[in-house]
Amino acid sequence: MSKVDRRIAKSRVAIKKAVTELMAEKSFDDITIQDIADRADVNRGTIYLHYTDKYDLLDKMIEEHIESLRELCQSASEMTFQEGNYVWYEYFERNYLFFSTMLASKGAPYFRSRFLNLVVEEFKAEGDVVVGQNHGLNEEVILQFFGSAVVGAVEWWFKNGMPLPARVMAEQTGALLDRNFE
Amino acid sequence: MSKVDRRIAKSRVAIKKAVTELMAEKSFDDITIQDIADRADVNRGTIYLHYTDKYDLLDKMIEEHIESLRELCQSASEMTFQEGNYVWYEYFERNYLFFSTMLASKGAPYFRSRFLNLVVEEFKAEGDVVVGQNHGLNEEVILQFFGSAVVGAVEWWFKNGMPLPARVMAEQTGALLDRNFE
DNA sequence: CGCAATTTGTTGATTACTCAACAAATCAAT
């Protein structure tokens, strides 16, 4: 993993930050490349050096966040549901502007399905979910059921302005999961 | 005044911001060029493209702030002392990190004299100060007296953590000046 | 619809920045 040129890193950070900010102000479709360039304090052409268009840019941003969440999962594999959830919620909090706009009513529905998919995959990676009281149930049903639950809780949290501390959200959703996996 | 290249502007802003931040953390002499480069997220060589050394850098920063204050004076020439002072104090507040470290005990004494000089000059530009009750007094004495007074008030304000709102400082020093110039 | 205005995506020439490497200067500490 050779270091990327400092200029590249700075440009990308600035551009992504600009998009996140602008999405909090107007619908993604109403954002022009020029808007992004202005906000990022970067030449319009620079954006095309890194992304083919604004959809590619948003995709890459989504992919990056999903990947970060996945990595957090790896490093948190030995934790309880509560601890692991907290790591995620901390990440949500640090990037609240992105997540709250992505999960807001008008947010990209693509992101939601991408997110749900991640949660399900990570449940699978966690080990067998057909344990204890879950015997006799279909694995995919369990995965989709609790995956949606986790995503839904996060959605509710953001749509309502994060009314509870991250710690509490992590503890409570953690407890709800524990209760259902033996 | 043709626009400067965006990259130049960004580098200079980042470098100056870095210096200001670092000065709040350690003595200017203890700050290395590498420190500045790291903080500014800029290659060390880039600093030398804009400044000959860190003293030149600090000088230019000081000169810039003095110049900004002078320009604020021009555009505030039709204001009362109170209004004009407020414009200055607002500027101080926006750049409190710079001013408070520059005026702190260990701050560059050069800046203080540069600042005093500016105040005196601007008093002169304001018109004749030997008016009213000041008849019979030496002009230079008046200028140095009230110049020091203004600078001293600002110094006190910063050294004590800006205990009063900018508005109040502006009003009170303004009133004190009004009282003494007829 | 049809036109004007905006936005897009691309181009090429130029410039600023990066990075690694260097010798010289300065610092620190025995």
Add this chain to the structure above:
DNA sequence: ATTGATTTGTTGAGTAATCAACAAATTGCG
């Protein structure tokens, strides 16, 4: 004072970003 380590200031080759200009596509409005 001598050594060793850090910091300085400079170099050159390579790369990314800038800017202006362009045609093509898209938008929006009367």
